[in-house]
Amino acid sequence: MKRKWIALLIVTLLMSSLACSLTGILKGVEEVSEKAQEVVAEVEDIAEESEDFVGDAADSESGTGNFDPSALDELDSYRMTMVMRFKHDDGTTEENTLESAYTRNPSASHTIMTGMMGADDESKMEIIQIANEQWIQMGEDWIYSEVPEDEDSFSNAMDFDELNEEALEHAKDLGKETINGIRCRHYLIDDEYYLLDAEDMVGEVEDGTMEIWIADEKNLPAFTVRIEYEVHGKGSDSDTIESFYMTMDVTDVNTNITIEPPTEAESGGGAPDDIPMLTDAHNKTVMDDVIFYETDNDFQFAVDFYATEMVNAGWSGPETVMSMDNMSMQNWTKGDRTAQVNIIGDDETGAVSITIMLGQ
Incomplete structure (x- = not known):
C-alpha cells in the first residue's frame, strides 16, 4: 500500500507542476471505472497535503523566481516521460512508467500508465482525451465518456501563490546546462526539508536529493524540463522500500504531434x-x-x-x-x-x- 501511496503522490505532484491534470478525467464513468475513480480520489487527497513539493523546489531566491508554473500552457505540444523505480530492502525492484503526449490546438492528451494499479501489476491503463471526448482503456475494453466543459486536459496547474516561502530558500543554483536539447538552469535540493515524510517510502531516511532543470531560452517559457529525485533509507519491514528513484523528462517541445481516437474503440x-x-x-x-x-x-x-x-x-x-x-x-x-x-x-x-x- 505504501508503494501505491508514493507512486500516486509523485504522479500527482508532477502532473500538477506540468500543468496537466489527471484529476477529473474519469468523471462520469461508472461501474467499470470504479477502480480508476478510487485512484483519482486518493491522488486528490494526497495532493492537498503535498502541493508544495515540486513548486517549492523550482522557485528559490537563487534564480528560480523566473519559473512559470503555467508555462506548459504556452507550448504548442510536448511529450512527458516519467519513470519511477522502487528498490525494496530484500533487493527486489519494481518500476512504474507514465508516458504522455499533449497538444494545445486541438486540446488533446494521450497518456499510458504501466504498473500503477498495485503490487505485481504489469497491466496498462491508457487515456486519450480530445476536446470534450475521452477514451479510457483498462484491460481489453475502451470506455468512452464526455469531459465536462470546465475540465481542461492541457492545463489546471496548482496554485503556486500559496508556496511555502521558507522552502524557496533551499534551492541551489548549479548553473546552466543543455537538457533534452533545451538550455536550462540547473537546481539542486538536498535539504531534509524536501524528503516529504520519506520514512513512509524507505523506512528510516538516510539521505535524499532532488535536481530540477528549468528551461532558460529566449523563445521558450520557463517550464520544468527534467526532474531527478532519489531517496535512500533503512527498510523497517518486508514491505518497506529501501530506495526510491524518479525521473521526469519533457521532450519534443513544439513538434508535430498527432493525437487521434483509438482505432479499436467505437466511433x-x-x-x-x-x-x-x-x-x-x-x-x-x-x-x-x-x-x-x-x-x-x-x-x-x-x-x-x-x-x-x-x-x-x-x-x-x-x-x-x-x-x-x-x-x-x-x-x-x-x-x-x-x-x-x-x-x-x-x-x-x-x-x-x-x-x-x-x-x-
Whole structure:
C-alpha cells in the first residue's frame, strides 16, 4: 500500500507542476471505472497535503523566481516521460512508467500508465482525451465518456501563490546546462526539508536529493524540463522500500504531434447506429454494452421518445418490466440482440438519466 501511496503522490505532484491534470478525467464513468475513480480520489487527497513539493523546489531566491508554473500552457505540444523505480530492502525492484503526449490546438492528451494499479501489476491503463471526448482503456475494453466543459486536459496547474516561502530558500543554483536539447538552469535540493515524510517510502531516511532543470531560452517559457529525485533509507519491514528513484523528462517541445481516437474503440460516441439517443444527450459514458447519458427533457418526453424511436430503428417490443412515477424499465429485442432501456427522473431536480444495456 505504501508503494501505491508514493507512486500516486509523485504522479500527482508532477502532473500538477506540468500543468496537466489527471484529476477529473474519469468523471462520469461508472461501474467499470470504479477502480480508476478510487485512484483519482486518493491522488486528490494526497495532493492537498503535498502541493508544495515540486513548486517549492523550482522557485528559490537563487534564480528560480523566473519559473512559470503555467508555462506548459504556452507550448504548442510536448511529450512527458516519467519513470519511477522502487528498490525494496530484500533487493527486489519494481518500476512504474507514465508516458504522455499533449497538444494545445486541438486540446488533446494521450497518456499510458504501466504498473500503477498495485503490487505485481504489469497491466496498462491508457487515456486519450480530445476536446470534450475521452477514451479510457483498462484491460481489453475502451470506455468512452464526455469531459465536462470546465475540465481542461492541457492545463489546471496548482496554485503556486500559496508556496511555502521558507522552502524557496533551499534551492541551489548549479548553473546552466543543455537538457533534452533545451538550455536550462540547473537546481539542486538536498535539504531534509524536501524528503516529504520519506520514512513512509524507505523506512528510516538516510539521505535524499532532488535536481530540477528549468528551461532558460529566449523563445521558450520557463517550464520544468527534467526532474531527478532519489531517496535512500533503512527498510523497517518486508514491505518497506529501501530506495526510491524518479525521473521526469519533457521532450519534443513544439513538434508535430498527432493525437487521434483509438482505432479499436467505437466511433460517434460509442453507441450503435440503431440505438436512438436524444439530441441534447450530455455527460455520455459508453462502457462496452452499457450506454449512459443525461437529458434536459422531462421524464415523459424521454419515455415517449424511446417508445417511438426504438420501433423506427427496427426493435420489437417493448416488454415493460417496471413503470412508475419517474422510473421506466423496458426490454426490446432485435433478432438475437436485446436492449434494456432504463429511464429515471429526479423528483427534486427534474434531471433525467437514461441507461441502455445491450445484450445477446
